[in-house]
Amino acid sequence: MTSIGSDDRAWLRALPADGGREPLFGRAGHRVHPALRLSDLVQGRPPGVTGSQWSSASRASFDLVICAADTGRAIVAVQMGPVASAGSAQQRVERLTDAVSAAAGLPVLRIGSPTLRAAEHGRRLVEYVIDARAYVAGGAGATVDGDDPAPVSFRDILGRLPDGRTGPVNDLGALSRAAVVDAYVAGRVADPIVRGLHVRWADGTAQGWSWVQVRPDACLVERVSVTEHRFSCGINAAQLAEDLATVAVGERLRTNAGTDLLPCAELTAQIVALSRRRDELVGGFAFDHLCAD
Template sequence: MTGSGDGNGSGLRTLPLGDGLSARAGFVVLGAHRLGELVQRRPAGITGNQWSSAIREAYDVVVCAEDGTPRLAVEIGPETPAGQRAERMKNAVAEAVGLPVLRIGSPTLRAAEHGRAVVAYVIDARTYADSVAVVEPGEDPPVGFRDILGRLPDGRTGAVNDLGALARAAAVEAYVEGRLVDPILRGLHVHWTDGPAEGWSWLEVRPGACLVERVTVREHRFSTGLDTARFAEDLAALAIGERLRTMDAAALVPRDELRAAIRGLAARRSELATGFAFDHLCAD
């Protein structure tokens, strides 16, 4: 697994792998590391102020090759305005040393609870994409990682790599138990031009009141091998599944407010890299 930009990594340290959380597809997954632990010295073009700010910042998960060379740094968690300046500094250093970064912004998902599973999923997706990258003339395009069919935990046949599959099953169960008025987990996804992919997912809990999640995904010098926007939507569905366990009624969003927000996305379709394919959700 290499980044889409594939810098030579000459500014990166070789990390000890003794504290590896897990190994997968020839990579070792480590826990949180400060950027200063990953980079040997201040890169050319980085100011002293940028450097001193960035090296104190941490990544939640670091994926290394078997020799300890960092191949991917991952962040999972809330996006806050207060952290944007530090994020820019950190991105500048990572870019300078060729460190690929995957940033998942979510108010619900956390590295401690979800990081290992999400990173394993990304490694599998990228490994699969690399394995089917070459298509011989006359061959059909390979099935995408997300669309591989198999047996689901409930015995049905479906997309085995759908991160939201358990949440969808939990929604049906909650509906049967009378905790939801609609069992269908709905969603949308967009990709902003020169910006993040964004996925939304929601459930109608009470008439006119919805549980809503929004997740952003940013890839820097890295590609998951997935449709990034669809990946963001699946992560949003995963987050809905987490929130179903506690069901905070105070956090429900009026359906009209949700629809207005979707219409707001539709009105900005010119800013989207792949257009807006969800006009049917804007109707009353």
């Protein structure tokens, strides 16, 4: 299968499948490499980048890199982990790395989460993105005119879920949703339903929230951000962020569900505060029904 993405970016280095660059795995015309530095992916300092900027950014490491199997050039570099705090040294490094990556034509995908890590969750995410982009590239997600039925997005393809029901088989949070039902039956949580919301900020960053009521007065809450720099995941990034937040809820439920809970009243207050910032959101805020007590 022909890989997805451009392979004409002159500043991107071709990575051989051997010679110390063995891929972690391959999928549908792609090779996925672990733990590569920016300097491994870019051949020399791009135009417009100073020596100091290149010296700092070239040492930055990405968790996973999706490459085209035919050319060996990177399609996107993926980073997954906690969001850098505002004004921190880590945030400055990330911004510099993104700027240098842009100068070199290297797309970057950042997944911000206090719970999700590349070692445990990165492969499933990368496989999902490759499959979603292939689905769109094949025309299945294209807009149609006339009386033809509306296309089904990759996320909304229906099939058999782990609990036997029919639902969206490409919901990354499906296993977590089933686990919450099991936890409810076992008396470990107070409600069997995983709730959530998703938004996209004007700067392009998508954010998803997901939560489950562990006690009558307290919830386990996870938030995930998805930032696509010169890249598309093949599905709505905000919906992907919410699904990944649900994955994180399942991870927390499995390991430490009873700790770091948020009072339900505080969660509602935070949702209300988010709704009041709707002018900063692309498409506004579609979850006013969650603002009620």
